[in-house]
Amino acid sequence: MRNAVKEVVSGFYSLIVGMRVTIGQFFKPIVTVQYPHETLKIAPRFRGHIELVLDPATGKPKCFACKLCERACPSDCITVEGAKLEGAKKRSVTAYHLDFTKCSLCGSCVEACRDGAIRFSRDYNLAGWSKEDFIMDLFKRLELEAQAASPEKVDGRAVPGLIAAQDAAHQDKTKTDLK
């Protein structure tokens, strides 16, 4: 009998302690971020899908189609094609396809590329209507980016504004990158 009473009392007490914790929460700051209205800063090493990097010296992609990234990729997402352009010392990339549907964002490709010709983009709003939306032509993407940045540019010459624009997308990355 006495034990039963003791249990009821201690049981009640445990519930009250729990209530106290809950009530205490009312006076704590709110931690929820109201997503579409507010966004959090992207982490400096955020691994988005990959994108080609422009060479500031030439205004062309740094990539010279060595295909190391293609071989490093565990999921066969990358197809690179390159050609040796007239007068150039190295090969240069002519097509760079990424099948994002298969990509696991592992980063092996970025690590494999010894010249830093690819990096993680900071796009994360990637919803699409069809599977084809995710088969990306990164070479074209770069060209479109270039056009958007400086419409007068036609022949792929160095356009400082364009590089600035591409870097602007990465702004907080370059500022806070840990490497």
Add this chain to the structure above:
Amino acid sequence: MTTQETIVSNLADVPRSNGGGVETFVLNVGPQHPATHGVLRVKMTMDGEYVLRAEPVCGYIHRMHEKMGENRTYAQFLPNTSRIDYLSAMTYTHAWAGVVERAAKIQPPPRAEYVRVITSELNRISSHLVWWGAFLLDLGGFTPLLYAFDDREMILDLLERITGARLTYCYYRIGGLYNDVDEEFIEGTRKFVHHMRPRLKMYRELVTENIIFRKRLIDIGPISQEMCRKYGATGPVIRGSGIPYDVRKAEPYSAYPEFDFEIPHFREGDSMARYLVRMEEMAQSLRIIEQALDKLPSGPVMAEKVPRVLKLPAGDYCYAVEAARGRFMVRIVSDNKEIAYRAKLRTPCLSNLSLFEEASQGMLLPDALALMGSLDLVIPDIDR
């Protein structure tokens, strides 16, 4: 849920532990049931509210990870390891990197080993927090999940900062780490340790001492030591039955021998004991993290001379780690090629699940689900 008049499974050997009704029916729990946290199907032969036989049906999320390990290079398999048990991605990657390092005789630098310990323990806490929230959700308490995810968010932010991912980190590399950690991470981790200790006390007040919760777990789903041995259960399940088996102590790996920590274990063997083991483990992980941060050596995080094309000498290699759910072991048989001849992944959840059939016999259905929750199953880990 389906009910059937006639029984498909062989009932002849089903013990009638809780007699009474003659009529039995088959109840499907899952494959899409909130209590199983994934696609596990349990075919339960019921006598009223009592479980006569619970038969787990696996394979709904089988992805052939072992086979994948046998058709790609060792480095290429690393991202897969984060996806076997997505809640302890770090520890699983550790096992794979560890076995290759052991075979190729690569010694990761001390800083890398320390960071591996720190991140693995952070990962263990975040995994236990998910379990804690989800387990209480199974038992009918919703709010704890929000508390748990609030704290887990801090860990994910810390790990995202250094790895770039929030769940499937793939942070370790053969011979070291993908990237070094920075001051901000170290400071943040210290802050987190200070933040988490009072939170654990709060969890105790809010849940562990709650009378309703205690009544729901104490003496429910006892698992004997013998049963643990028979099915090869590891992790909090075996420690909840009073066997202090932990790979970090039993087969010390990485930098673990350098830290002072205990292996919490409880003799009772019921669901409450398994619960307490995990709660206590979080405190121990905080202890390890604190020590590792204090002693963190400087230096490189990648071993020198990791060959670009890695061929393991012919042989048979094993490496085991203590994941959040128990012993995870990788075994590689190599025939001196770039690709493993055989890659075997020994995952803890499969063994922990296999004792469910025996342990749940004769239990009430809600108690059986409490038992299943206390096993902390991750289904992709079972199916691989």
